[in-house]
Amino acid sequence: MIEIEQALAAIYQRTEPRQAERLPLSQAVGRVLAEDILSDIDSPPYDKALVDGYAVVATDMRGGRGDFMVIDEVRAGDIPCEPLQSGMATRVMAGAPVPRGADTVVPGERAQADDSGDLPLVHLEEPNVRPGQHILPRGTSLQRGQTVLSQGHRLTAIEIGILAEVGRLEVLVHPQPRLSVLAVGDQLVSPAEVPGAGQIRNSTGPMLGALIQAAGGQAVDRGIALDTEPELTRQINQGFREDALVLCGSVTTGAMEMVPRVLRDLGVERVFQGVRVSPGRTFWLGTLGHARGRRFVFGVPDNPVSALVCFYLFVRPAITALAGYPVDEPVRIQAHLADAYHQRGDRPTYHPVRLERQNEKMVVRLLDPRGMPDLKSLAEASGLALFPGGRTDFAPGQTISVIRF
Amino acid sequence: MIEIEQALAAIYQRTEPRQAERLPLSQAVGRVLAEDILSDIDSPPYDKALVDGYAVVATDMRGGRGDFMVIDEVRAGDIPCEPLQSGMATRVMAGAPVPRGADTVVPGERAQADDSGDLPLVHLEEPNVRPGQHILPRGTSLQRGQTVLSQGHRLTAIEIGILAEVGRLEVLVHPQPRLSVLAVGDQLVSPAEVPGAGQIRNSTGPMLGALIQAAGGQAVDRGIALDTEPELTRQINQGFREDALVLCGSVTTGAMEMVPRVLRDLGVERVFQGVRVSPGRTFWLGTLGHARGRRFVFGVPDNPVSALVCFYLFVRPAITALAGYPVDEPVRIQAHLADAYHQRGDRPTYHPVRLERQNEKMVVRLLDPRGMPDLKSLAEASGLALFPGGRTDFAPGQTISVIRF
Numbered sequence: 001m002i003e004i005e006q007a008l009a010a011i012y013q014r015t016e017p018r019q020a021e022r023l024p025l026s027q028a029v030g031r032v033l034a035e036d037i038l039s040d041i042d043s044p045p046y047d048k049a050l051v052d053g054y055a056v057v058a059t060d061m062r063g064g065r066g067d068f069m070v071i072d073e074v075r076a077g078d079i080p081c082e083p084l085q086s087g088m089a090t091r092v093m094a095g096a097p098v099p100r101g102a103d104t105v106v107p108g109e110r111a112q113a114d115d116s117g118d119l120p121l122v123h124l125e126e127p128n129v130r131p132g133q134h135i136l137p138r139g140t141s142l143q144r145g146q147t148v149l150s151q152g153h154r155l156t157a158i159e160i161g162i163l164a165e166v167g168r169l170e171v172l173v174h175p176q177p178r179l180s181v182l183a184v185g186d187q188l189v190s191p192a193e194v195p196g197a198g199q200i201r202n203s204t205g206p207m208l209g210a211l212i213q214a215a216g217g218q219a220v221d222r223g224i225a226l227d228t229e230p231e232l233t234r235q236i237n238q239g240f241r242e243d244a245l246v247l248c249g250s251v252t253t254g255a256m257e258m259v260p261r262v263l264r265d266l267g268v269e270r271v272f273q274g275v276r277v278s279p280g281r282t283f284w285l286g287t288l289g290h291a292r293g294r295r296f297v298f299g300v301p302d303n304p305v306s307a308l309v310c311f312y313l314f315v316r317p318a319i320t321a322l323a324g325y326p327v328d329e330p331v332r333i334q335a336h337l338a339d340a341y342h343q344r345g346d347r348p349t350y351h352p353v354r355l356e357r358q359n360e361k362m363v364v365r366l367l368d369p370r371g372m373p374d375l376k377s378l379a380e381a382s383g384l385a386l387f388p389g390g391r392t393d394f395a396p397g398q399t400i401s402v403i404r405f
Numbered sequence: 406m407i408e409i410e411q412a413l414a415a416i417y418q419r420t421e422p423r424q425a426e427r428l429p430l431s432q433a434v435g436r437v438l439a440e441d442i443l444s445d446i447d448s449p450p451y452d453k454a455l456v457d458g459y460a461v462v463a464t465d466m467r468g469g470r471g472d473f474m475v476i477d478e479v480r481a482g483d484i485p486c487e488p489l490q491s492g493m494a495t496r497v498m499a500g501a502p503v504p505r506g507a508d509t510v511v512p513g514e515r516a517q518a519d520d521s522g523d524l525p526l527v528h529l530e531e532p533n534v535r536p537g538q539h540i541l542p543r544g545t546s547l548q549r550g551q552t553v554l555s556q557g558h559r560l561t562a563i564e565i566g567i568l569a570e571v572g573r574l575e576v577l578v579h580p581q582p583r584l585s586v587l588a589v590g591d592q593l594v595s596p597a598e599v600p601g602a603g604q605i606r607n608s609t610g611p612m613l614g615a616l617i618q619a620a621g622g623q624a625v626d627r628g629i630a631l632d633t634e635p636e637l638t639r640q641i642n643q644g645f646r647e648d649a650l651v652l653c654g655s656v657t658t659g660a661m662e663m664v665p666r667v668l669r670d671l672g673v674e675r676v677f678q679g680v681r682v683s684p685g686r687t688f689w690l691g692t693l694g695h696a697r698g699r700r701f702v703f704g705v706p707d708n709p710v711s712a713l714v715c716f717y718l719f720v721r722p723a724i725t726a727l728a729g730y731p732v733d734e735p736v737r738i739q740a741h742l743a744d745a746y747h748q749r750g751d752r753p754t755y756h757p758v759r760l761e762r763q764n765e766k767m768v769v770r771l772l773d774p775r776g777m778p779d780l781k782s783l784a785e786a787s788g789l790a791l792f793p794g795g796r797t798d799f800a801p802g803q804t805i806s807v808i809r810f
Contacts, residue, residue, distance in 0.1 A: 164611040206565050210434040
């Protein structure tokens with residue numbers, strides 16, 4: 001039996017991001033880049049006016065004023081025809097290119113236009129005029145050849161816009177990890193069946209599938225394991241089409257007793273079996289193959305609370321590592337116990353809890369301090385509270401660490 | 406021009422959850438129930454032992470002790486063959502059914518077994534024995550006919566397990582809303598093209614698609630609007646295959662000038678045009694049809710910051726309403742300004758900001774206090790800070806409201 005930290009280290013040591021794939025932008029949000037992204041353009045592509053006004057040469061504004069001949073009018077999307085010379089002005093709209101020769105923009109509210117003559121004229125007055133004012137120079141945002149996003153970065157929605165801006169319709173990313181879930185247990189029946197005496201429906205399998213999806217993976221529900229060795233071998237082999245196979249079941253049932261033999265015959269290497277944690281003591285890890293082709297087998301208990309604890313402690317970190325996310329530990333917060341609690345076992349113990357905000361403090365209520373909560377009360381949990389191993393009394397108000405969902 | 410709150414009220418008034426569909430459990434996490442879910446079983450299905458031990462009749466433990474004949478041994482999944490009578494004990498494992506007649510379980514560590522004779526015997530000592538101890542009565546978690554989840558509830562991963570437990574493989578839910586995005590603008594080219602003079606790539610369209618996905622919708626990128634009326638009519642009509650069409654573009658461009666005419670000819674009703682907010686002043690809403698068949702058209706400016714503000718203020722609430730989520734305003738927090746800021750315009754103004762934790766306080770930094778940030782610096786934003794309209798000076802440290810992404 002190993003410690004939680006050792007188990008986690010063994011998982012991280014063996015997981016690397018999935019083989020990168022070229023995906024269209026529309027599927028890339030939330031994925032991790034497997035290439036550096038360079039800009040193929042300058043942005044803005046020209047010196048851009050930031051306000052409506054007149055582009056002129058700053059030195060023409062002697063004493064903060066000047067009279068100009070208006071030679072052109074340019075909107076966003078237009079191309080200025082004429083380079084500007086001393087004594088001339090071009091009317092520019094916000095977003096329009098500033099013509100060559102001009103080095104400043106005087107805002108429209110500083111202008112008096114005179115359209116009475118053959119040629120339009122404008123009188124500008126701005127005491128503190130400076131070269132470069134109200135102009136965004138070419139390449140301020142993006143320069144051609146510059147790295148705009150780096151390998152290993154997880155793409156946000158806004159960055160999908162940046163990828164489009166630098167000319168990408170597709171991008172090389174690590175795809176979502178795929179995990180299959182197979183429930184093992186002679187007493188299990190499908191949710192479609194009415195359980196007979198001694199039977200229960202497979203609910204932990206579907207719950208694990210939904211947890212995998214919520215953590216950013218794709219889940220394939222492979223139902224319930226059949227109880228002959230050839231059938232079990234076929235089902236486990238099918239599970240290896242995905243990156244990982246989650247076997248959930250009780251170690252004491254008949255089909256589960258076959259599992260170690262079937263896995264050994266398939267060439268699965270046992271990495272560890274048993275972790276010093278409660279619940280989840282029976283969690284185990286196996287692997288098949290190496291490097292990027294490596295497949296994982298997680299052995300998860302079928303009790304819903306144990307399955308949830310193993311998922312948050314071990315399976316979720318594996319999913320995020322396969323997705324290529326920067327190491328992403330569960331969110332742990334400090335919170336105050338609402339009620340007294342007596343810790344008995346030697347193993348670090350996780351209890352499903354409800355977190356409540358009381359004034360400025362986060363308060364923690366155990367869902368079922370006496371026993372294992374069922375799925376229905378477990379649905380009210382907003383986190384898992386950690387009680388270190390050993391016989392200890394915890395007083396109300398005492399601070400404990402909570403993994404927040 | 407209407408106020409933000411009026412615009413939002415007009416949106417909520419017209420949005421109702423999408424027509425419910427029957428989806429398999431594997432696609433139901435995060436969706437909103439359109440039916441009440443009743444349990445078809447009792448859970449546990451029998452009085453269940455919570456510890457390994459001996460099931461007996463409590464009144465047999467006179468003075469906290471007793472000797473018993475062991476008549477049966479029952480594991481989880483077994484069915485007890487024999488009802489229990491006075492003087493008898495059944496060995497039960499945790500999770501096993503307690504036999505009829507027994508009303509208490511004495512834990513194994515309180516027992517001394519004697520297997521020397523013909524019939525196995527056991528001596529039990531537990532001073533404080535109580536009827537019902539270590540037994541979870543039938544139906545404690547779920548009772549047949551009981552409502553376990555109600556219409557309007559958004560399904561978590563754990564609740565997918567509950568649905569399986571009560572026999573559901575499929576469930577009636579409101580599906581994800583679908584939105585198409587069409588970029589309008591003569592100067593726009595596809596990301597696949599190299600922009601010529603005066604052209605820019607369509608980046609706001611793909612960004613909006615990714616924002617829609619991140620908010621729980623499905624996005625269909627319909628590219629760039631073509632500049633003839635029949636083509637634009639065809640493209641907008643295609644957009645109405647989805648629940649809503651987001652038109653993003655500048656109101657001044659040629660294609661955008663055609664839009665009002667095309668929409669009117671298609672029978673689209675203008676709900677409002679223009680909202681008193683900065684940026685996003687030009688945002689407008691149109692609808693086509695009624696009730697569940699109603700389609701929405703959102704007119705969003707093409708500037709990335711304006712598009713982002715309109716998305717968070719108006720489009721995202723529409724997505725969550727179409728998804729059937731309980732009214733889900735953006736998350737607003739109070740935070741402290743890092744730098745002084747001078748608010749000039751009359752309209753409530755949203756600025757993209759970076760939120761930073763400093764000791765116990767959340768501190769807000771404006772991304773680009775002078776002008777509109779470009780997409781690249783916008784990618785660093787973690788929220789939108791609200792400055793109420795009117796000429797006001799904000800001092801460093803002052804508290805402001807921030808929409809957190």
